[in-house]
Amino acid sequence: MASTPAPDVLRIAVAQLNPIVGDVAGNLAKAREARADAARHGADLVLFTELFIAGYPPEDLVLKPAFLKACENAVADFALDTADGGPGVIIGTPLKRKSGTHNSIVVADGGRILAERFKIDLPNYGEFDEKRVFQAGPDMPGPVNFRGVRIGIPICEDIWGELAVCETLAESGAEILLVPNGSPYYRAKIDVRHQIVIKQVIETGLPMLYANQLGGQDELIFDGASFAIQADRSLAFQMSQFEEFVSVTTWKRLGEGWVCVDGPMSKVPEREEADYRACMLGLRDYVNKNGFKNVVLGLSGGIDSAICAALAVDALGEERVRCVMMPYRYTSKDSFKDAEDCARALGCRYDIVPIFEPVDGFSHALTQLFEGTKPGITEENLQSRARGTILMAISNKFGSMVVTTGNKSEMSVGYATLYGDMNGGFNPIKDLYKMQVYALSAWRNGHVPPGALGPTGEVIPKNILDKAPSAELRENQTDQDSLPPYPVLDDILECLVENEMGVDEIVRRGHARETVTRVENMLYIAEYKRRQAAPGVKITKKNFGRDRRYPITNRFRDRG
Numbered sequence: 001m002a003s004t005p006a007p008d009v010l011r012i013a014v015a016q017l018n019p020i021v022g023d024v025a026g027n028l029a030k031a032r033e034a035r036a037d038a039a040r041h042g043a044d045l046v047l048f049t050e051l052f053i054a055g056y057p058p059e060d061l062v063l064k065p066a067f068l069k070a071c072e073n074a075v076a077d078f079a080l081d082t083a084d085g086g087p088g089v090i091i092g093t094p095l096k097r098k099s100g101t102h103n104s105i106v107v108a109d110g111g112r113i114l115a116e117r118f119k120i121d122l123p124n125y126g127e128f129d130e131k132r133v134f135q136a137g138p139d140m141p142g143p144v145n146f147r148g149v150r151i152g153i154p155i156c157e158d159i160w161g162e163l164a165v166c167e168t169l170a171e172s173g174a175e176i177l178l179v180p181n182g183s184p185y186y187r188a189k190i191d192v193r194h195q196i197v198i199k200q201v202i203e204t205g206l207p208m209l210y211a212n213q214l215g216g217q218d219e220l221i222f223d224g225a226s227f228a229i230q231a232d233r234s235l236a237f238q239m240s241q242f243e244e245f246v247s248v249t250t251w252k253r254l255g256e257g258w259v260c261v262d263g264p265m266s267k268v269p270e271r272e273e274a275d276y277r278a279c280m281l282g283l284r285d286y287v288n289k290n291g292f293k294n295v296v297l298g299l300s301g302g303i304d305s306a307i308c309a310a311l312a313v314d315a316l317g318e319e320r321v322r323c324v325m326m327p328y329r330y331t332s333k334d335s336f337k338d339a340e341d342c343a344r345a346l347g348c349r350y351d352i353v354p355i356f357e358p359v360d361g362f363s364h365a366l367t368q369l370f371e372g373t374k375p376g377i378t379e380e381n382l383q384s385r386a387r388g389t390i391l392m393a394i395s396n397k398f399g400s401m402v403v404t405t406g407n408k409s410e411m412s413v414g415y416a417t418l419y420g421d422m423n424g425g426f427n428p429i430k431d432l433y434k435m436q437v438y439a440l441s442a443w444r445n446g447h448v449p450p451g452a453l454g455p456t457g458e459v460i461p462k463n464i465l466d467k468a469p470s471a472e473l474r475e476n477q478t479d480q481d482s483l484p485p486y487p488v489l490d491d492i493l494e495c496l497v498e499n500e501m502g503v504d505e506i507v508r509r510g511h512a513r514e515t516v517t518r519v520e521n522m523l524y525i526a527e528y529k530r531r532q533a534a535p536g537v538k539i540t541k542k543n544f545g546r547d548r549r550y551p552i553t554n555r556f557r558d559r560g
Contacts (some may be wrong), residue, residue, distance in 0.1 A: 006148030007252040012178070013046040013087065018215030020289050021055030022067070028053060028074040033080065034246045038462045039086040041248045045146060048091040049180045050156050051103060053078075054307040056182035056213055057220070058094065063475045068096045075106050076113070089194040090153060092180050096120045100135025101335045105153055105180055108145050115144040117153050121161035127184055127220060127538070127546040128157075140165065143174035143240040149258075150446035152177045152206070154169060156224060159200050170204035176251070176258045183385045185223040185278050186541045190241070190268055194433030197229045202520040207231045207258055208221060208252075210215070214244050219279045219538045219546055225268065228260050242557040245448065272443035275436070275539050276311075280449065281359070281527025283428040284315035287401060298387055299323035299350070300342060301335030304429060308405040311428045313459075314444075314452035318347040320366025322400060324354045326387045335524050341461045347348060348453060365424040384420030391425055392400040401425040404534045409434040409486060411533060411544060413519065414526030423530035423534055430536025433490040433545040441465060484515055487534050492519045498542045503558040521559060 015034040019533050031048060039048045044506055051054050053071045061067045075093045082088055085277040088109030095104040095116060102118035118137030122130040152174030158165040159179055166177060177200070184194060207230050215223040223453040224243060228236035234344050237260060249263035268496045269277060287295060295312050299305045305323075312321045323346075330435060336379040343350035362382045372376075386541055391402045404424025406416045408431050430439055442465060445458045492511055496519070506516045530544050540550050 004295050006253075008045075008255075010045065010147075010149055010176075010251045010258070011041075011043045012209065012251060013041070013248045014209065014211045014226050014239065015041035015213050015245055016049045016226045016239055016243075016247070017044055017049070017052070018222075018244050018285070019049075019052050019055040019213070019218055020215075021058055022061055023055065024053060024074050025065075027055060028078060030367050031078060031089070035081065035087060035089060038248060043248050044089040045109075046087050046246075047178050047209065047211045048179060049211050049413075050088065050105075050182035051092040051094060052180075053091060053093040055217070056092075056222075056516075057128075057130075057217065057537050058128070058133075059494060060133060062094050062101060065096075066103065067437070068094055075108075078084060078115045079106065079108035080111055084106050088181065090112075090151075090178060092182075093512045094134070098322060099138040102137060103155060105155060107151075107153070108148065111376045112518050114146065117141045117144070117155070119155040119158060120165050120461045121157040121163045123157040123160070126542070130157075134339075140168045142172045143169055143335045146435060147461065148246050148533070154179055155259055156181045156183065159290050160191065160196055164202045164207075166204050166206075172208055174204075174206060174341060177204065177206050179210050180253060181210060181212045182222060184538060185221040185269050185274075187271065187275060189223070190225050190453075193225075194227070194229070194235075197227075198233050198339045201229050201231060202235055204356065205231060205257075207260065209235065209236075209249070209260075210449065214242070215281040216289070216537070219281045219282075219504065220285070221537055223274075223278060223281075228261060228263065231257050236260035238266050238268065239264055239267040241269055241274065242281050242343070247348060267447075272440055273447065273449060275432070276440050276444060276543045277451075278539060279428040279432070279537045280311050280315045280441075280452065283311055283403070285424060288428045290401075290493045292399070292401040292425075294320040294322065294398075294400045296322040296391060296398075296400040297405060297424075298391055299325055301325070301332075301338035301342075301464065303434075303437055303441060303460070303464050304405045304407050304410075306338075306464050307437055307444070308403050308428055309342060309346055309348065310441075310444055310454060312403055313348055314449065314454040315428075317453040321346070321348040322394070323348055323350050324391065324394065325350070326355050326390055327352065327356050328381075328383050338464045338467075342459070342464065345457070345459045347460070353390055355383060355386045355390065358389070359383050362386065375383045381420060384417035386420075388417070388420040388423035395425075401487065402426065404536075405429065405531070407432050407434050408485075408540075408544070409435050409489055411530055412526065413483065413522035415483060416529060416533075418529055422529065424534045427534045427536035430533070431539040433493065434486040435490050436539075438465065484519065488515065490528060492516055493523070496520060496523055496545075497548060498540055518556070524550070524554055524557070527554065 152169030
């Protein structure tokens, strides 16, 4: 009997979707909907992302036998769907086999599972911790024969590391490389991905399709931006960033190789837009995936709370956002006006809850204990803690999640009050330095990002952008009373945190040694506060928490 000739056209649907970790039934339903959509557009194959059925990253859920069984059963059911003559599927799932528990993909077509492939290179750096829960595939993978086309399927890190997975696939006959990914966002990450793929294309001579997950998962943001690189190193297609899509791409066999002849070519956002949309997506998914109906935040009239209010309205809609001004005797008239103007521009609910009585009550209760001491930071922190208590009371009473509003500059040096302004469930600007907060605020006043539910026009009053930042916990206070100017502070912090630079090297950039050593000391001693901070969106290459893990008890200082 003659064999079926290999096709010269292959239509591959890229499912750039937003799964929920642990929602196996929901993720299966989403996969089925995507496959049906792809079938209507004539797709032959649907490529899903890494561990799609489980949601990524599943972390220690993978250690639960019941979870593994649920994932495998879901994939088996999905494989049966392919008996309808529609597109085949490549879908990610954890699988427990004799060789261990693996980060795997399953290829299904014609109602049956054609192949399983296991991830070889398990990442164990930064936000990744896969060696904790997975075992590497025991053997280098070979290509999978899908309807006569030999497809190589390296899984995410398999194209980033040094284990030559892609070269092995090429040498064993792969004609095209399809890569399911769970690659989190950080600033300019798209360029990094493109360069990694181009490197593999050069080494293998094969085109590569890079499918990436979308959505927020705790601190991590998966930005999509799926793409492909032709064998000649040119960009074949580029899907949108921060948007959920199923895109069908057309590939033709021309001469001896495959070429993508049709696919989307979306514009990639510039830096401020990308960061803003990452923060917006992260807040939206954290609130919605965890079942909160609405959010509440303290609106002080300062830049940090203003941008958080704008992000909340853009992410959730004005009807789901409540802003509360909590004035005390040091709250300026400008702050009153700026907070009200900001809330009015955003269209969200705005309440005023003075804190005179609770602060004075605390002070009175502590009079005997504090007798003979001078007022200072302790009394300032009472104001912050009164505000934090009020926000948590509103949260408890109405089921609203508290959005906390500290930026990375403040979190770095401990310029925040435990159980006060650090109270909250999630922080959308936790990984933005102060000057980046200003840049994103100015950007938002001139733009409305795609998918935003907030209004056009100036949503952060100009006076907030222009005035000197202040916690307003004492008379005529500004942040620069306690901190170096933010442009100086941010540069030093970026050197210390993102780049792990030594004091001497930072001094050579033009900073005063005394300032650098002071900032380094503040960075180290604030670790205990960061351990108790709410999770927040990862924007930089090295955020606090998943990426930077320093001991609380730590006497090291760089003496130069």
